[in-house]
Amino acid sequence: MRPQRFAAPEAARPALLFARQFLANPRTVGSLIPSSQPLVQRMLAGIDWSAVETVVEFGPGTGVVTRAALARMRPDARLIAFELDPRFAAYLASSIDDPRLTVLPVSAETVAAHVADGCDVALSSLPFSIMPRDVRAAILAATAATLNPGGRFNAYQYSPALLPELRAVFGDVAMRFEPRNWPPAFVFSARA
Ligand SMILES: C[S@@+](CC[C@H](N)C(=O)[O-])C[C@H]1O[C@@H](n2cnc3c(N)ncnc32)[C@H](O)[C@@H]1O
Numbered sequence: 001m002r003p004q005r006f007a008a009p010e011a012a013r014p015a016l017l018f019a020r021q022f023l024a025n026p027r028t029v030g031s032l033i034p035s036s037q038p039l040v041q042r043m044l045a046g047i048d049w050s051a052v053e054t055v056v057e058f059g060p061g062t063g064v065v066t067r068a069a070l071a072r073m074r075p076d077a078r079l080i081a082f083e084l085d086p087r088f089a090a091y092l093a094s095s096i097d098d099p100r101l102t103v104l105p106v107s108a109e110t111v112a113a114h115v116a117d118g119c120d121v122a123l124s125s126l127p128f129s130i131m132p133r134d135v136r137a138a139i140l141a142a143t144a145a146t147l148n149p150g151g152r153f154n155a156y157q158y159s160p161a162l163l164p165e166l167r168a169v170f171g172d173v174a175m176r177f178e179p180r181n182w183p184p185a186f187v188f189s190a191r192a
Pocket residue numbers: 028029030031033034035058059060061062063064065082083084085088106107108109125126127
């Protein structure tokens with residue numbers, strides 16, 4: 001009898017890819033499963049999408065935040081996603097067919113060099129608390145330098161520890177708790 005092969009159903013593929021990449025690189029992926037929809041909604045709340053021309057996203061992974069942001073963006077807006085993991089970057093580029101999206105397989109540290117004309121919104125899913133302090137500082141400084149006046153930086157973390165560092169860079173920063181995620185998350189929102 002020939003052995004049967006089971007293909008992963010399409011809907012399960014991103015979850016499997018996510019778990020596999022977490023097991024390969026736990027310190028850069030930072031979570032075993034993608035963000036929940038309640039966390040994604042909270043990340044994108046409070047933004048006037050009709051006024052947004054350029055969005056940058058750090059750490060899109062399998063694209064839960066990316067897809068939701070694209071659904072809110074104007075037809076003439078653009079989203080530039082920075083994804084360090086080449087497998088996630090390739091998956092995103094092949095699974096999201098949207099001319100407004102550019103996926104760069106590079107670190108978020110390079111945002112200022114790639115988005116020289118500024119951005120209105122920066123969205124981060126990066127595991128800041130477990131990355132080297134100098135890399136974290138470089139990403140936050142580059143984000144502040146890239147945001148247009150009045151622009152928003154929304155980021156989630158699994159602890160509130162980033163708040164003082166964010167306040168040192170951005171000044172006024174709001175923090176909200178989202179329990180409907182695993183792990184439960186804190187969402188920070190800063191204004192440039
Ligand atoms: C917790 S996952 C978030 C994935 C997805 N946005 C979500 O919410 O489900 C963190 C992501 O950040 C990426 N990452 C980590 N360090 C990075 C860096 N310096 N620049 C760009 N992406 C990075 C990882 O590869 C991973 O895709």
